[in-house]
Amino acid sequence: MTKAMDATAYQDLEISSDQPPKQLTLEVGPMAPGGHCIARHEGYVIFVRHAVPGETVVVQLIQPGPAGRYWWADTIKVLTPSEFRRTHQWKLADALRAHAAGRRPIGEASLGHVVLEHQRRLKALAFRSAMTRIGEQSFDDAEISVTGIEADEPAGLQWRTRNGFLVSDGRLAVPVNNSTTPVAIRNIPLAVPQLDKLQLWGLDFSGAARVEVATPVNGRQALISIYPAPPIAESDEIFQAHVGSWRQQVATLPQHVSAMVVTPSRLDQRPEINVLQGQNVLEEHVACPQWGTRTFQVSGAGYWHAHRDGPATLVDAVMRAADVQPGQVIADLYAGAGLYSRYLAEATGPTGAVLSVDASPVASDTARHNLQDLPQVTVLNDKVNRILTSWLLIPEADVTEGGLNNRPVDTIVVHPSRVGIGKTVLKAIDQLRPDKIIYVSGNPVALARDTRVLSSCGWSLASTEAFDLAPETQRLDSVSVFRRPS
Numbered sequence: 001m002t003k004a005m006d007a008t009a010y011q012d013l014e015i016s017s018d019q020p021p022k023q024l025t026l027e028v029g030p031m032a033p034g035g036h037c038i039a040r041h042e043g044y045v046i047f048v049r050h051a052v053p054g055e056t057v058v059v060q061l062i063q064p065g066p067a068g069r070y071w072w073a074d075t076i077k078v079l080t081p082s083e084f085r086r087t088h089q090w091k092l093a094d095a096l097r098a099h100a101a102g103r104r105p106i107g108e109a110s111l112g113h114v115v116l117e118h119q120r121r122l123k124a125l126a127f128r129s130a131m132t133r134i135g136e137q138s139f140d141d142a143e144i145s146v147t148g149i150e151a152d153e154p155a156g157l158q159w160r161t162r163n164g165f166l167v168s169d170g171r172l173a174v175p176v177n178n179s180t181t182p183v184a185i186r187n188i189p190l191a192v193p194q195l196d197k198l199q200l201w202g203l204d205f206s207g208a209a210r211v212e213v214a215t216p217v218n219g220r221q222a223l224i225s226i227y228p229a230p231p232i233a234e235s236d237e238i239f240q241a242h243v244g245s246w247r248q249q250v251a252t253l254p255q256h257v258s259a260m261v262v263t264p265s266r267l268d269q270r271p272e273i274n275v276l277q278g279q280n281v282l283e284e285h286v287a288c289p290q291w292g293t294r295t296f297q298v299s300g301a302g303y304w305h306a307h308r309d310g311p312a313t314l315v316d317a318v319m320r321a322a323d324v325q326p327g328q329v330i331a332d333l334y335a336g337a338g339l340y341s342r343y344l345a346e347a348t349g350p351t352g353a354v355l356s357v358d359a360s361p362v363a364s365d366t367a368r369h370n371l372q373d374l375p376q377v378t379v380l381n382d383k384v385n386r387i388l389t390s391w392l393l394i395p396e397a398d399v400t401e402g403g404l405n406n407r408p409v410d411t412i413v414v415h416p417s418r419v420g421i422g423k424t425v426l427k428a429i430d431q432l433r434p435d436k437i438i439y440v441s442g443n444p445v446a447l448a449r450d451t452r453v454l455s456s457c458g459w460s461l462a463s464t465e466a467f468d469l470a471p472e473t474q475r476l477d478s479v480s481v482f483r484r485p486s
C-alpha cells in the first residue's frame with residue numbers, strides 16, 4: 001500500500017524542507033501519462049523524470065507533490081540503462097548533463113532521452129493505463145497503438161509551429177522543470193526551422209511576462225504576441241513606454257514578421273490588441289489528401305495546433321470517424337477557428353447544418369471569416385454549457401436564436417482544452433441524444449475522466465486512434481468515437 005506523505009513521512013525519507021534534497025537509488029516502473037516513471041521507496045511513491053521503465057537509476061528528490069503525498073525526482077545517474085535510452089538531443093533539457101553541471105534541466109522534451117519508437121510505446125501504455133484505471137475501460141494489448149508523423153522520423157525534432165517563452169533579463173527563456181524560474185535560450189530543437197531564422201534571441205522583451213511566436217511552415221509569415229507583465233499593464237504611461245520600446249525591437253525584423261501586444265483577458269472576453277507591425281492574424285494551409293487543402297485565418301490570440309501536421313492528421317481522423325452523410329446536423333463544440341467545421345460542413349452540404357461553438361471571441365471572429373462561404377454553418381460565440389442549455393430548452397427556436405430549428409443533432413464533435421469537458425456538459429450532450437460523439441483529446445487523463453461519465457450515461461467507447469503530434473514530450477493526442485448502444 002502507498003502511504004500518504006505528510007510531514008512525518010518526509011522524516012522517513014530523511015529530508016525536510018530545510019535539508020538539501022536527498023539522493024536515492026531506485027528501480028523505476030511504468031511511465032505515467034505525465035511522462036514520469038513511477039518508483040517506490042519504502043512505501044512512498046516517487047515520480048522520476050528522465051528515466052526509462054525497467055532502469056535502475058540514482059535520483060535527486062526535487063519537491064513534494066501537493067499535500068506531500070508523493071515526490072518529484074530527477075534522474076541524475078543511470079546504473080542499468082534501458083536498451084531504448086539515447087543521448088538527449090537537447091542539452092538544456094537533459095537531466096543527466098544538467099545535474100552534472102550543477103543546474104536543473106528545463107521543463108521541455110521530457111522524453112528526449114528515449115528512442116522515438118519506444119516513446120510511442122510508452123505513451124500507448126500510459127494512455128491505456130489512464131483509460132483502464134480512471135476511465136474504467138478494458139483494452140487488449142493490441143488495441144492502442146500510437147501513430148507518428150512520417151516527417152518526424154527518426155529524431156522527433158523541428159515540428160512545433162507554436163512556441164511560448166518566459167522572459168529573463170529581457171531575453172526569451174523557458175522555465176526550469178517543475179518551476180517558474182526562467183532560463184534564457186538560443187534555440188528550440190523542437191521548433192520548425194522558421195523560428196530559428198527569425199533570430200529573436202537577441203531582442204529585448206523587458207516588461208513582457210511571456211511571448212508567443214507562431215511560425216506556420218507554409219509561406220514566410222510569422223506572428224509574435226507579447227503579453228505584458230501585470231504591473232506594466234496597470235499603468236498606461238509605463239505600458240505605452242514599453243509598447244514603444246517593443247515596437248523599436250520588432251522594427252529590426254523583416255516586414256513579413258508581424259508583432260502585437262496582447263493584454264490578457266478571460267477566455268470569453270475580447271483581449272486588447274496593439275499591433276506593432278504587420279497584422280494580428282496569420283494564414284494556415286491544411287492539406288488533407290482525402291478531404292482537400294483549405295486555408296484558415298488564425299488569430300495570434302486564439303488557439304491553433306502546435307504540430308505542423310496536426311490539423312491535417314486530426315481532420316482526417318475526425319472525418320473518417322464522422323462518416324458524414326449529406327443533410328446531417330453536426331455540432332462542433334470547442335471549434336476554435338472552425339477547422340473541423342469547414343470539412344464537416346462541406347460533407348454535409350447545403351441541406352445539412354453545422355453549429356460551430358467557441359467561447360473565445362477572437363476564435364469565433366476567425367471562424368466566421370473561415371466559414372463565410374458555407375451558409376449551412378452557424379458560428380456561435382458562447383460557452384458550450386450555455387449553448388447546450390439553450391438547445392435543450394428551446395429546440396424549436398432558430399439556430400441564430402439559441403435553438404436547433406427542431407432538428408435532431410446527428411453527431412457531436414468535441415475538442416476541449418486540456419482540462420477536459422466535465423460532468424455538467426457531458427450530461428447535456430447526452431440529453432441531446434446524438435448518434436455518436438467524436439472526442440478529440442490532448443490529455444488522456446481528462447479523456448479518461450470524461451469517458452467514465454459517458455459510460456455511466458450508457459455510452460460505449462467504439463474506437464480510439466492515438467497520434468504522436470508532440471514527439472519528445474509526454475503529450476498524446478487521440479480521437480475517440482463513443483456510441484450509444486442501439
Ligand SMILES: C[S@@+](CC[C@H](N)C(=O)[O-])C[C@H]1O[C@@H](n2cnc3c(N)ncnc32)[C@H](O)[C@@H]1O
Pocket residue numbers: 267303304305333334335336337338339340357358359360363382383384385415416417418
Ligand atoms: C483545443 S482547442 C480546439 C480548437 C479546434 N477544435 C481546433 O482543432 O482547432 C479548444 C477550444 O475550446 C475553446 N473553449 C475552451 N473552453 C470553452 C468553453 N467552456 N466553451 C466553449 N469553448 C471553449 C477555446 O477557446 C479553444 O478554441
